[in-house]
Amino acid sequence: APYTITYFAVRGRCGALRIMLSDLGQEWKEIVVNFDEWMKGDLKKTCVFGQLPKLQDGDLVLFQSNTFLRHVGRKHGAYGKNDTEAALIDMFNDGVEDLRIKYLKMIYQEYDTGKDAYIKDLPNHLSKFEAVLEKSSSGFLVGGSISFADYSLFEVLLNHQVLSPTCLDSFPALNGFVQKMSSRPKIKAFLDSDAYKKLPINGNGKQ
Numbered sequence: 238a239p240y241t242i243t244y245f246a247v248r249g250r251c252g253a254l255r256i257m258l259s260d261l262g263q264e265w266k267e268i269v270v271n272f273d274e275w276m277k278g279d280l281k282k283t284c285v286f287g288q289l290p291k292l293q294d295g296d297l298v299l300f301q302s303n304t305f306l307r308h309v310g311r312k313h314g315a316y317g318k319n320d321t322e323a324a325l326i327d328m329f330n331d332g333v334e335d336l337r338i339k340y341l342k343m344i345y346q347e348y349d350t351g352k353d354a355y356i357k358d359l360p361n362h363l364s365k366f367e368a369v370l371e372k373s374s375s376g377f378l379v380g381g382s383i384s385f386a387d388y389s390l391f392e393v394l395l396n397h398q399v400l401s402p403t404c405l406d407s408f409p410a411l412n413g414f415v416q417k418m419s420s421r422p423k424i425k426a427f428l429d430s431d432a433y434k435k436l437p438i439n440g441n442g443k444q
C-alpha cells in the first residue's frame with residue numbers, strides 16, 4: 238500500500254484519516270512511535286514542524302493532519318466536483334478544525350476544571366454544523382457526494398459522543414449524519430476492528 242502513517246499510539250489527529258482511508262477501500266501501514274523514543278529527538282528533528290503525525294504516499298512525505306485529508310481527498314475524488322465545492326469543503330473542514338482545537342485544549346489542559354463548561358458550551362458549536370446538514374439534500378456537507386470534510390466532522394462527532402453521550406440528542410441532522418456515516422460498510426468494519434478499538438482517542442488517557 239502506498240500509504241504509511243507514522244504516529245503515536247493514539248487516534249488523535251489520524252482518526253479522520255483512518256476512517257477516510259477505510260471508506261475509500263485503501264490499505265495503509267502504521268509505524269507506531271513510542272513517546273520515550275520520540276523524546277530522544279532523532280525522529281523529531283527529521284519532521285518538518287518537529288511533530289507527528291507523518292503520512293507517506295510513496296516518495297511523498299507529508300505532515301499536518303488536515304493536509305493528509307486534502308491530499309487523499311484530491312487523489313480519491315473526495316474534494317468536490319469543482320473549485321466552488323472544493324472551497325466550501327475547505328471552509329467546513331476549517332470549521333471542524335476550530336472545534337478540534339477547542340476540544341484538544343480542554344482535553345490536554347483543562348479537563349478536570351473545564352469539562353463541564355465545555356460540554357455546556359458545545360451546543361453553540363454543534364448548532365452551526367446542524368444548520369448546514371439540515372439544508373443538505375445529499376446528507377453530506379457539500380454537494381452530492383462525500384468529501385474529506387464529512388470524515389473530519391464525523392470523527393470529531395464520534396469523539397464528542399464519548400465525552401458527552403447525549404451531546405447530539407437535540408441535533409437530529411447531526412445524529413442522522415453519524416448514523417449514516419457509521420453504517421457505511423467499510424466504516425462500520427473499521428470501527429468494529431481491534432486496530433481502531435485498541436487505540437485511545439487522546440494521548441493523556443482522557444476522553
Ligand SMILES: N[C@@H](CCC(=O)N[C@@H](CS(=O)(=O)O)C(=O)NCC(=O)O)C(=O)O
Nearest residue numbers: 249250287288289290300301302303440
Ligand atoms: N497541526 C499539526 C499538529 C500536530 C501535533 O500537535 N502533534 C503532536 C502530537 S498530537 O497532538 O497530534 O497527538 C506532537 O507531535 N507532539 C510532540 C511534540 O511536539 O514533540 C497536525 O494537525 O498534524
